[in-house]
Amino acid sequence: MQDLPLAGLPKLMTGGQGDLLDIAVHPADKGPQVRVYMTMANGTEAENRTMLVRGTFDGKRVTGIVPLFTASPSKNGGEHFGSRIAWLADGTLLMSIGDGGNPPQRVGRMLARDQAQNLGSHNGSILRLTSEGKPVPGNPLASKPGALPEIWSYGHRNIQGLVVDAAGKQVFASEHGPRGGDEINRIEGGKNYGWPIQTFGLDYKTREPVGKPSVPGMVDPLVAWSPSPAPSGLAWYTGHAFPQWRGSLFSGSLAGMDVRRIAFDADGKVVKQEKLAIGKRVRDVRQGPDGHLYLLTDEDHSRILRVVPDKS
Secondary structure, eight states: OOOOOOTTOOOBOOSTTOSEEEEEEOTTOOSSSEEEEEEEEEEOSSSEEEEEEEEEEOSSOEEEEEEEEEOSSOBOSSOOOEEEEEEOTTSOEEEEEOOOOSTTOEETTEEGGGGGGOTTOOTTEEEEEOTTSOBOTTOTTTTSTTOOTTEEEEOOSOEEEEEEOTTSOOEEEEEOOSBSOEEEEEEOTTOBOOTTTBOSOBOTTTOOBSSBSOOTTSOOOSEEESSOOOEEEEEEOOOSSSGGGTTOEEEEESSSOEEEEEEEOTTSOEEEEEEEEOSSOEEEEEEOTTSOEEEEEOSTTOOEEEEOOOOO
8 A cells, every 4th residue: 555645634642542543534424535534642752742734635635734723732742632523413513632641740739630621621522613723603601701612521531432423413432441440422612521520430540539529510331341341442333234223323442352242221321332343443433325334443553444234
């Protein structure tokens, strides 16, 4: 496979968890040229942040890359950039930002993880942006004193999966906890998802609880996993290859090396979970146009696997 350089890409920070992070095509573009949106870690080990850029794909390469949005404040180190992209039905873009890192990592005078409760910081939040990277007018927290206008939801640690259901009404996110406390959340604008005040996770060093499992005024997760499977990409299934799976959420798993199906009842409550063992770290899950599930493994030699019905 030929490597094609991305001309014009801002300075890419590749240390730790930093690198190119997510990619999505504008849903209104059908070709021959399409707008491609990418999230990336930008900067240096000493000063970095999550950035959204856009380029144009002509079927062969991406050109004309321009920065659209830069999260603030900057941080150092190579932990917790996020970042995932999802499109809402109204053509606005959701972008997740990680909290910045584990203790003793600090941003300014506070622990990095406490940025997730700071509405004056993008870190630890989901943003809602226009296709030009601007805050969407009427974002639910914009009227709060000191709140950044891009923030759509907050109290997030490090989201690794973000998907909108087929009707374009429900948003789901998979989120890494620390030692335990990985979560699946149904995301609503204006809500606080608790980190680090509300969590099932334990501190890496002390093994003491970071917060409480449930706190009034904060949203409880749909699913909380301990020990941590390290959830990754999400897919909302609507295909015909597996009719019994329609309306289910599928979450990849890095440490668990599996894919987890989360089934809902008519009221949107989780009623069942199943595991599909893969034996490899699963970085992403997508539904293909043929109705099958496609998995991206996260190994030295990454592979794309297709899940098909058992005909035996």
